[in-house]
Amino acid sequence: MIKNKILIIDDDEDFLEATAALLQAKGYQPICASNGQDGFQMAKTDSPDLIFLDLVMAYEDEGARIAEAMASDGAIRDIPVILVTGMKQKPGFKSQTVNLPVKAVLDKPVSPHELLKTVRTYM
Amino acid sequence: MKPKTLKNTLLLSFLSVIFILGSFTAILGFYLIQDQIVARIQKEVIDKSNSLSLLYEGEINNIAQSLELTSAISDFTVVKKVAKLDYVYEVSSEETSNSNIVRAAFKGKSIGGTRIIREGELKKIFPKSYSDYITAIEYTPKASPTSKKTLNSVIALEYAQPVISQNGEVLTVRYGGRILNGDFKFVDKVNDIIFARTQYKGKPIGTVTIFQDDVRVTTNVLNNEGKRAVGTRVSEEVYQEVLQRGESWINRAFVVTDWYLTAYRPIKNVEGKIIGILYVGMLEKPLVDLRWHIFLILFLVISGTAFGSAVLSYFIAHHIAKPVTNMASAAEKISQGDFSYKVLKQGKVSEIISLTTVFNSMAERIQEREKSLQTSNGKLEKLNKSYLDLVGFVSHELKGILSSIVLNVYNLNKNLLGPLNEAQQKALNSISRNLNYLSETVKNFLNLSRIEKEEFEIKRSSIFLKKDVFDEACEYFIRQAEEKNMQIENNIDPELTIEADLSLIQIAVNNILSNAVKYGRTGGKIIISCKSETEVIECKIYNDAMPIEAADIDKLFKKFSRLNYQGLDKVKGTGIGLFITKEIITRHGGSIWVEPQATGNTFCFTFKRS
Numbered sequence: 001m002i003k004n005k006i007l008i009i010d011d012d013e014d015f016l017e018a019t020a021a022l023l024q025a026k027g028y029q030p031i032c033a034s035n036g037q038d039g040f041q042m043a044k045t046d047s048p049d050l051i052f053l054d055l056v057m058a059y060e061d062e063g064a065r066i067a068e069a070m071a072s073d074g075a076i077r078d079i080p081v082i083l084v085t086g087m088k089q090k091p092g093f094k095s096q097t098v099n100l101p102v103k104a105v106l107d108k109p110v111s112p113h114e115l116l117k118t119v120r121t122y123m
Numbered sequence: 124m125k126p127k128t129l130k131n132t133l134l135l136s137f138l139s140v141i142f143i144l145g146s147f148t149a150i151l152g153f154y155l156i157q158d159q160i161v162a163r164i165q166k167e168v169i170d171k172s173n174s175l176s177l178l179y180e181g182e183i184n185n186i187a188q189s190l191e192l193t194s195a196i197s198d199f200t201v202v203k204k205v206a207k208l209d210y211v212y213e214v215s216s217e218e219t220s221n222s223n224i225v226r227a228a229f230k231g232k233s234i235g236g237t238r239i240i241r242e243g244e245l246k247k248i249f250p251k252s253y254s255d256y257i258t259a260i261e262y263t264p265k266a267s268p269t270s271k272k273t274l275n276s277v278i279a280l281e282y283a284q285p286v287i288s289q290n291g292e293v294l295t296v297r298y299g300g301r302i303l304n305g306d307f308k309f310v311d312k313v314n315d316i317i318f319a320r321t322q323y324k325g326k327p328i329g330t331v332t333i334f335q336d337d338v339r340v341t342t343n344v345l346n347n348e349g350k351r352a353v354g355t356r357v358s359e360e361v362y363q364e365v366l367q368r369g370e371s372w373i374n375r376a377f378v379v380t381d382w383y384l385t386a387y388r389p390i391k392n393v394e395g396k397i398i399g400i401l402y403v404g405m406l407e408k409p410l411v412d413l414r415w416h417i418f419l420i421l422f423l424v425i426s427g428t429a430f431g432s433a434v435l436s437y438f439i440a441h442h443i444a445k446p447v448t449n450m451a452s453a454a455e456k457i458s459q460g461d462f463s464y465k466v467l468k469q470g471k472v473s474e475i476i477s478l479t480t481v482f483n484s485m486a487e488r489i490q491e492r493e494k495s496l497q498t499s500n501g502k503l504e505k506l507n508k509s510y511l512d513l514v515g516f517v518s519h520e521l522k523g524i525l526s527s528i529v530l531n532v533y534n535l536n537k538n539l540l541g542p543l544n545e546a547q548q549k550a551l552n553s554i555s556r557n558l559n560y561l562s563e564t565v566k567n568f569l570n571l572s573r574i575e576k577e578e579f580e581i582k583r584s585s586i587f588l589k590k591d592v593f594d595e596a597c598e599y600f601i602r603q604a605e606e607k608n609m610q611i612e613n614n615i616d617p618e619l620t621i622e623a624d625l626s627l628i629q630i631a632v633n634n635i636l637s638n639a640v641k642y643g644r645t646g647g648k649i650i651i652s653c654k655s656e657t658e659v660i661e662c663k664i665y666n667d668a669m670p671i672e673a674a675d676i677d678k679l680f681k682k683f684s685r686l687n688y689q690g691l692d693k694v695k696g697t698g699i700g701l702f703i704t705k706e707i708i709t710r711h712g713g714s715i716w717v718e719p720q721a722t723g724n725t726f727c728f729t730f731k732r733s
Contacts, residue, residue: 012523018530025539056519086522089569090514094582094626109525109562111599112533 003123005029007048009039009066010084011057019052022112028119036066043076050123053102055085064100071101080122082106130444137436145429152421160414164384164405168373171403172386174317175331179390179401182301182309183235187282190299194284202299209279210248211299213286220296227393228283228296235282236393239335240302242275256304258340259354265377266337266356274354277304278335278390278399303333304340307351313403314343323409326381333390334400337362344378344404357400361387365400375407382407446475450482462490514572517565525562532558559603560695563637570630571682571699574706581624581710588660589615592628593651596636607645614652621660621730623711631707634700635726639666641694647723660730670719679717680705704728 006028010016013034020030031046033039035057043051051070055063063083071077083100086108087093097105103122106114127135189206196202199211214220217229221244227234246253258274281300285293303309310331314320318329332342337357346352357365364372365387372387383404390399449466456464465486466479534540536551543551586592597611604611621628639649647667654661669688671679678684683698708715708728715728 012527014527015523015530018527018534021534021540022530025534025537086518086526087515088518089566089573090511090518094580107566108522109529112530113598113602115530117598 003049005031005046005048005050006119006123007031007033007039007042007046007051009033009036009051009057009063010054011035012054015054019115022115023119026116036062040066040069043070043079044073047076048079050119051079051081052084052106053081055083055087055097064097067100067102082118082122084108084110128444129447130440133440133443134436137440138433141429141432141436145425149422149425152425153418156414156417156421160410160417164407164410165373168384168386168403168405171317171329171405172371172373172388172401175313175401175403176388178313178316183237183280183282186280186299186301187233187235187284190282190284190297194297206299207301208299209302211297213295213297215295217296222281222283222298224281224393225283225296225298228285228298229293231285231287231291231293233282233284234393235280237390237398238279238281238300238392239398240277240279240300245275245277256302258304258335258338260338260356261352261354263356263358265358265360267359267362269356274304274335274338274340276335277302278333278340279303304335305353307341307343309333310341310343317403318405323406326406326408328406328409330378330383330402330404330406332400332402332404334402336399337366340399342402345380347380357387357402361400365389366397369397376404378404382411384410442470446470446472446479450478453482453486457486457489460493462486462493510572514569517569521565525558525565529558529562557695563700564697567634567697567699567703570703574703581627583622583624585620585622586625586628587617588619588621588653588662589613589617591625592632595629596632597651599633600636600640603640604649607640607643609640609643609645609647609649611649612651614650615662616653616655619653619655619660621732623730627707628711631704631728634704635664635728638696638700639664639668639726641696642666642691643668644723655732658732660732661727662729663725663727665720665723665725667723670721671717671724673719676717676719680715 004027006023008016008019008023008030010019010032011034016032016034020032023030031042031048033042036059039051039053042048053063053067055061057063059065063085067081067083070079070081080103081101083097083102083105085105088105088107104118106118186206186208189208190202190211193202193206196205199213202208202211214225217226220226221241222238224234224236224238240248245256249256256277260269260271260274279300279302281298283296283298286295286297288294310333313331314327314329317331318327321328327343327345330342330344332339332344334340334357339353339355339357342351342353344352346355356362358376361372361376364370366389369389371389372385374385375382376385377383378385384407385402385404388401389397390401392398446466453464453466465483468476468479470476532551532555535543536548536555593613593615597613601611636649643649643666648665649667650663650665652663652665654663669691671686675686678686680701682702685696685698705715708730712731713729715726718725718727
């Protein structure tokens with residue numbers, strides 16, 4: 001089976017649409033969730049092959065909590081999660097996220113090349 | 124070692140001074156007392172000895188007077204009785220006399236003195252009681268050795284009076300004398316006169332003795348059995364000094380049972396020959412006791428004074444130390460943050476008063492400063508919060524918005540959402556360039572604010588310079604380079620590692636490479652190389668470009684400084700990229716500089732090898 005289903009969890013609808021358009025154009029099958037709760041549900045029901053997860057959504061640590069919830073859920077714990085955030089340069093970011101169960105952290109604005117490269121690397 | 128308190132230090136100093144002064148006074152006092160007493164005793168012994176000599180002379184004069192007064196009496200038995208003499212004779216010839224005194228009197232003048240009466244003459248004088256005058260010689264430990272068991276002669280005080288005819292011829296010599304051996308009247312009389320028979324702890328304070336040669340013949344010195352020590356002898360030392368050399372001997376001496384301060388003087392006959400010794404001695408014990416008594420009083424006085432001074436020292440030390448101790452505890456309170464504590468003004472010492480005043484005003488000022496610091500801290504905390512809010516806003520909002528724009532522009536630009544006409548494509552290229560610049564600017568702005576707030580936390584790890592840093596950067600800039608038809612050569616050794624903070628080094632290298640692409644000549648080359656020498660790794664990034672003028676080199680790494688070179692004025696830049704790069708390299712312990720070449724520029728920077 002070809003791995004091409006990518007779940008994008010972000011509260012920014014524009015980002016969701018733009019990312020989905022890019023991934024779709026490149027032959028992937030993007031699915032979108034605009035909050036952590038929905039994202040977690042879709043991860044369980046749709047079995048994506050890769051998850052892009054925003055850190056700050058309605059809550060400051062929503063992304064972090066979802067990442068931890070996914071890692072402790074036996075059914076989906078093996079799906080690679082990539083954190084996508086603008087907070088990478090904020091003081092204290094590193095110490096807050098260093099222990100999160102994610103494969104990589106991408107700094108917003110993400111260049112399309114970096115995004116596609118990450119997809120190729122982890123899928 | 125635990126430090127001593129000021130009070131104890133002062134007290135210890137005072138006590139040391141008291142101890143030294145007290146000891147010094149005691150020792151000095153002891154020697155002064157000793158000296159004074161010894162001097163006084165010696166003087167007294169000499170006085171007593173002089174008195175004894177005078178009394179001895181007086182005894183001879185008594186005999187003379189008695190004989191003069193009885194010169195008219197022809198019965199010598201009566202004369203002997205009246206004049207209390209042991210013998211009286213009259214001789215007509217000088218030759219027949221054994222007495223040197225008698226012989227001297229034949230020269231025409233009356234004369235008195237001391238002489239020895241030998242055994243033969245003694246037998247003539249006392250045919251019946253001769254043996255009563257024989258003195259048995261007792262063994263005396265310190266005396267000069269002798270084989271004699273008895274003393275068969277006697278010593279006598281004698282006076283001789285010539286009877287002279289009208290034409291001046293000496294007709295006869297009348298003489299009489301008193302034998303001293305076994306006669307204690309004289310010595311007891313002397314003792315009465317000069318010592319008043321005083322006793323000390325059952326012992327006579329003074330003793331008087333007459334020696335014939337070196338043997339005690341009359342004395343009131345008592346032996347161990349409480350009897351007069353007749354027959355004992357003088358010590359060898361005194362014998363030599365007085366009998367042999369004829370000198371007086373004044374010193375302490377152990378006489379039979381006790382230590383005495385003594386004076387020995389030679390007794391000479393009329394011819395000047397030494398035939399005996401006059402001795403007077405004073406019991407040393409009363410004076411020794413007196414000395415100890417005085418010293419005890421002195422010691423008690425010194426001890427009492429020292430004790431009083433020590434007690435006083437305690438209060439003085441307490442008094443002196445108290446303000447300082449108070450100030451120390453106040454300082455401790457202040458150091459714990461209690462600024463309300465004040466030191467009360469105390470004492471009359473100007474330094475302490477001024478110290479107290481200064482201390483209190485200092486405490487007040489510290490309190491004021493503390494308040495103003497707290498206010499400043501509050502402001503700073505507020506500022507920091509605003510800063511964090513701003514950074515949070517830029518990071519989340521601005522970068523989030525940019526994110527979707529970047530992706531959308533890419534999708535359009537790459538015709539992923541359908542084809543564009545030429546004008547649309549051109550406009551989109553412009554948007555794309557500006558968007559890149561905006562993204563870089565936002566990132567640089569955030570990095571700059573981190574640097575200026577010194578929030579760089581350098582987390583070192585071992586990283587591969589090629590794979591982890593330069594390959595990533597090259598890949599990031601390869602499209603921009605391709606757009607300018609530029610080539611990037613990455614010649615770095617894949618095995619080369621450094622100890623550094625990966626994300627920071629990436630920022631630094633990206634900035635240099637970004638500049639190399641932006642300011643590089645279209646169709647030019649970018650050559651990346653590294654050489655590692657000993658402990659230092661030096662990286663070089665060369666690009667074909669307009670060489671930087673020497674005058675501009677210093678400006679290059681300064682914040683917000685941009686160089687205006689012809690043809691490059693359309694290239695957009697914030698002027699903070701190289702500043703950030705320099706900060707990152709410097710904080711890793713390296714350095715960065717630029718080397719302009721004929722055809723371009725080389726940016727060089729160093730690291731310490733991992």
